[in-house]
Amino acid sequence: MATSGNKNMNAKLVLLGDVGAGKSSLVLRFVKGQFIEFQESTIGAAFFSQTVAVNDATVKFEIWDTAGQERYHSLAPMYYRGAAAAIIVYDITNQASFDRAKKWVQELQAQGNPNMVMALAGNKADLIDARKVAAEVIPLGTKLKYSSSNQDMSKIVVQDRKPEAQTYAEENGLFFMETSAKTALNVNDVFSEIAKRLPRLQPAQNPSGMVLMDRPAQTPATASCCS
Amino acid sequence: MYGTHSKRDMEIDYQSQVPILRPSIHARRAKITVKFQDLYGFTVEGNVDDVNVLNDVREKVREQGKVWWALEASKGANWYLQTHISSTLKTSLKFSALVNAITLKKLIRKGIPPVLRPKVWFSLSGAAKKKSTAPESYYEDLTKAVQDKVTPATKQIDHDLPRTFPGHPWLDTAEGHAALRRVLVAYSFRDSDVGYCQGLNYVAALLLLVMKTEEEAFWMIAVLLENVLVSDCYNKNLSGCHVEQRVFKDLLTKKCPRIAAHLDALEFDVSLVCTEWFLCLFAKSLPSETTLRVWDVLFNEGANLLFHVALAIFKMNEEELLTVHHVGDVIHIIQRCTHQLFDPDDLLTVAFDQIGFMTTTTISRQRKKQEPAVMAELDERLRRLNSINAGDEQ
Numbered sequence: 001m002a003t004s005g006n007k008n009m010n011a012k013l014v015l016l017g018d019v020g021a022g023k024s025s026l027v028l029r030f031v032k033g034q035f036i037e038f039q040e041s042t043i044g045a046a047f048f049s050q051t052v053a054v055n056d057a058t059v060k061f062e063i064w065d066t067a068g069q070e071r072y073h074s075l076a077p078m079y080y081r082g083a084a085a086a087i088i089v090y091d092i093t094n095q096a097s098f099d100r101a102k103k104w105v106q107e108l109q110a111q112g113n114p115n116m117v118m119a120l121a122g123n124k125a126d127l128i129d130a131r132k133v134a135a136e137v138i139p140l141g142t143k144l145k146y147s148s149s150n151q152d153m154s155k156i157v158v159q160d161r162k163p164e165a166q167t168y169a170e171e172n173g174l175f176f177m178e179t180s181a182k183t184a185l186n187v188n189d190v191f192s193e194i195a196k197r198l199p200r201l202q203p204a205q206n207p208s209g210m211v212l213m214d215r216p217a218q219t220p221a222t223a224s225c226c227s
Numbered sequence: 228m229y230g231t232h233s234k235r236d237m238e239i240d241y242q243s244q245v246p247i248l249r250p251s252i253h254a255r256r257a258k259i260t261v262k263f264q265d266l267y268g269f270t271v272e273g274n275v276d277d278v279n280v281l282n283d284v285r286e287k288v289r290e291q292g293k294v295w296w297a298l299e300a301s302k303g304a305n306w307y308l309q310t311h312i313s314s315t316l317k318t319s320l321k322f323s324a325l326v327n328a329i330t331l332k333k334l335i336r337k338g339i340p341p342v343l344r345p346k347v348w349f350s351l352s353g354a355a356k357k358k359s360t361a362p363e364s365y366y367e368d369l370t371k372a373v374q375d376k377v378t379p380a381t382k383q384i385d386h387d388l389p390r391t392f393p394g395h396p397w398l399d400t401a402e403g404h405a406a407l408r409r410v411l412v413a414y415s416f417r418d419s420d421v422g423y424c425q426g427l428n429y430v431a432a433l434l435l436l437v438m439k440t441e442e443e444a445f446w447m448i449a450v451l452l453e454n455v456l457v458s459d460c461y462n463k464n465l466s467g468c469h470v471e472q473r474v475f476k477d478l479l480t481k482k483c484p485r486i487a488a489h490l491d492a493l494e495f496d497v498s499l500v501c502t503e504w505f506l507c508l509f510a511k512s513l514p515s516e517t518t519l520r521v522w523d524v525l526f527n528e529g530a531n532l533l534f535h536v537a538l539a540i541f542k543m544n545e546e547e548l549l550t551v552h553h554v555g556d557v558i559h560i561i562q563r564c565t566h567q568l569f570d571p572d573d574l575l576t577v578a579f580d581q582i583g584f585m586t587t588t589t590i591s592r593q594r595k596k597q598e599p600a601v602m603a604e605l606d607e608r609l610r611r612l613n614s615i616n617a618g619d620e621q
């Protein structure tokens with residue numbers, strides 16, 4: 001649970017999602033600013049911590065990076081119990097991982113902490129040629145505006161029509177971002193967005209359900225940096 | 228011989244490849260972190276003191292080897308394989324078998340020399356016996372029969388091959404991947420209830436490095452899952468693993484009451500760190516030689532050893548654990564300790580001398596007690612999840 005001092009708070013955060021969706025890679029990118037092509041498969045869960053500055057306060061995340069294999073599901077409650085935030089990760093090139101992500105959302109809604117801040121992360125956004133989960137509904141006949149050779153991934157423009165994942169996120173009170181642990185796209189942003197939405201830091205009503213895709217630049221994380 | 232897959236070119240002798248490192252005075256003063264290869268080819272990061280410890284360990288391993296050779300000279304080459312006290316033996320032989328068993332137990336707790344490990348493990352664990360009850364060509368036939376099959380287990384295995392000790396000079400090569408794949412795939416077909424459980428990849432990988440042949444590594448996996456460990460550790464809902472975690476928590480309360488009370492107050496569930504230990508048999512947490520020393524005893528004395536070792540890790544850090552108040556700090560203390568346990572004796576001395584005796588019957592009774600509770604909890608959870616999903620579809 002999030003516990004706060006005056007300006008500094010600790011927040012337990014859990015990453016859930018299918019095997020190989022890139023949970024460990026996202027954490028490694030966030031905590032150490034690195035990407036390793038072959039990450040060891042996670043057994044049980046791995047723990048990390050990292051501090052993010054939001055406005056004039058800091059949030060120290062205690063991060064549980066869980067194992068994705070189906071049979072490890074029975075261990076998950078131990079990791080999400082009391083968590084202030086969750087990042088549910090799927091792989092945009094793998095439809096099954098998106099279905100799995102929805103299952104996690106349902107489970108957290110039913111069993112998790114009711115004030116939990118939840119983020120949906122469509123990871124491996126650098127692999128857009130292999131995309132299987134639409135971030136946006138593309139009208140027939142529209143030419144794709146970007147390709148894998150696109151240099152600046154952060155400039156991807158979300159169109160006004162609602163994407164499958166984004167619609168799902170809005171309907172379920174999560175915020176949604178496409179990320180890439182490989183290129184660092186949106187990785188720090190997911191964490192700082194969560195930090196901002198944590199209840200103690202934001203006594204005003206929590207605008208859960210609002211999706212911020214085209215907001216101004218975020219306060220960067222203190223330690224790691226983007227590519 | 229065993230056919231195509233065995234005794235393949237796995238005879239890489241890591242020990243001989245590893246240079247003895249003599250850190251300079253300069254490096255020692257600076258307390259810098261260095262990367263080096265350990266006895267089994269794993270890259271480890273540590274400070275200069277760690278390098279020195281590792282060099283001492285290498286020296287101790289050599290000394291321990293001499294003890295084994297001396298015993299071989301006096302008792303005969305395979306004396307350690309004759310410790311089974313069967314009722315048909317003559318009294319005098321029974322006595323000598325008993326003496327051998329006691330000598331062996333002590334000796335094994337001090338470590339089996341790496342060159343003898345394959346032979347000693349294979350025999351003492353029961354793997355040799357298990358293999359002898361199957362047709363001679365069992366492993367070869369099995370691997371041939373299943374090599375082109377695709378199942379959820381094989382897909383998961385393929386996904387994990389490059390993610391099992393990445394960067395290791397043999398395991399992370401095409402040849403290493405192929406060997407690991409055959410062992411894991413073969414086992415997934417031998418026991419379809421287990422199929423493939425993540426965690427086994429690390430165990431099998433380390434077994435391959437030690438046993439040197441795939442076939443023997445395969446039988447070691449078989450005997451581990453079917454006889455040495457408690458049943459259902461790796462099945463579809465990990466029920467055996469849940470049971471072990473509960474038994475462990477009770478043991479911690481009994482053996483290390485101050486730590487248990489302190490962690491309780493922090494709402495720290497020890498399973499958060501222990502699950503990986505029990506599922507990978509420490510392969511992912513401890514330095515390689517330390518893990519293998521734990522396995523030496525595991526194969527001779529049985530699964531209760533895992534409790535001793537896990538308790539020892541907490542015990543060794545008792546004072547420091549009592550001073551911290553954040554979950555993160557607890558984990559850092561434990562992880563720093565396990566990653567730096569380069570001297571196996573530091574750990575095993577505590578495991579045997581400070582944890583105290585735990586009888587097999589007490590632990591078995593504990594397991595029996597926890598089983599129904601675990602099953603009930605898992606059923607309840609499944610029921611709730613199903614009702615969430617059903618509600619969603621309406």
Ligand SMILES: Nc1nc2c(ncn2[C@@H]2O[C@H](COP(=O)(O)OP(=O)(O)OP(=O)(O)O)[C@@H](O)[C@H]2O)c(=O)[nH]1
Nearest residue numbers: 020021022023024025037039042068124180181182
């Ligand atoms: N191209 C690309 N590959 C990625 C990205 N994130 C992860 N990967 C790759 O996907 C594979 C799996 O990544 P992990 O981070 O280990 O996945 P995980 O979700 O932690 O998997 P488990 O621990 O088994 O549950 C690795 O080979 C990564 O290199 C990404 O953003 N882009």
Ligand SMILES: [Mg+2]
Nearest residue numbers: 023024041042
């Ligand atoms: Mg992982």
